Each structure stands twice: as structure tokens, then as C-alpha cells.
Amino acid sequence: xxxxxxxxxxxxxxxxxxxxxxxxxxxxxxxxxxxxxxxxxxxxxxxxxxxxxxxxxxxxxxxxxxxxxxxxxxxxxxxxxxxxxxxxxxxxxxxxxxxxxxxxxxxx
Numbered sequence: 712x713x714x715x716x717x718x719x720x721x722x723x724x725x726x727x728x729x730x731x732x733x734x735x736x737x738x739x740x741x742x743x744x745x746x747x748x749x750x751x752x753x754x755x756x757x758x759x760x761x762x763x764x765x766x767x768x769x770x771x772x773x774x775x776x777x778x779x780x781x782x783x784x785x786x787x788x789x790x791x792x793x794x795x796x797x798x799x800x801x802x803x804x805x806x807x808x809x810x811x812x813x814x815x816x817x818x819x
Contacts, residue, residue: 726793732801735794744793749786759789768792 726744729735751759763773769792776788 726797729797730801730804732798735798735801741787741790741794745784745786745790747786748789748793749784752785763789763793766793766796768796 726735726740734740748759751762763770768789773789773792776792777785780788
């Protein structure tokens with residue numbers, strides 16, 4: 712996914728396809744993801760839990776944020792965590808790809 716264009720229907724698979732960290736700052740993406748998550752909370756909470764484990768969102772951090780912000784939209788909080796986790800994955804991938812360009816002699 713080279714750029715994000717709102718379809719008002721986004722899935723976590725769409726988020727996984729984003730490789731450009733700057734695209735994760737897209738406000739409409741955040742809104743669409745939040746709406747998708749809120750829909751999962753209402754219609755298929757078990758699926759949401761499975762996806763959060765797959766993404767490796769910190770359960771501790773999620774519970775703490777939800778507890779600290781009881782009046783905040785849970786979908787927005789979860790969307791923030793998912794987007795931050797995807798940013799971390801992209802950075803990690805970039806770090807390892809940059810290391811691949813370094814010769815064996817320079818690594819040691």
C-alpha cells in the first residue's frame with residue numbers, strides 16, 4: 712500500500728501493508744481504523760482480541776490506557792496502539808535492511 716486513500720472501510724490487513732511510516736500519520740486512516748475497531752468491539756470482540764495478539768499489541772499497556780481513560784473512545788485508543796506498533800515494526804524492518812547493506816567486515 713503506497714498511499715492511503717479513505718474508503719471508510721479499513722481493516723488491519725490494510726495497516727499491515729503500509730511500509731511508509733509517514734502514511735501512518737494520516738488522520739483519516741486513524742479515524743477509519745478506529746471505526747473498524749469499534750465495529751469489532753460490538754460485533755466480534757473475539758476477532759479483535761485475536762488480531763491484537765497477532766499484531767503484538769501490549770495487553771498491559773492497552774488495559775492501563777483503557778483504565779486511565781474510561782470516557783475516551785476505546786476504538787481510538789486501540790487504533791493508536793496498533794498504529795504505534797506498526798511504526799515500530801517498520802522501523803525494525805528498516806534497521807535490519809540497513810544492516811544487510813553493511814559488509815561482513817564492517818559489521819565486526
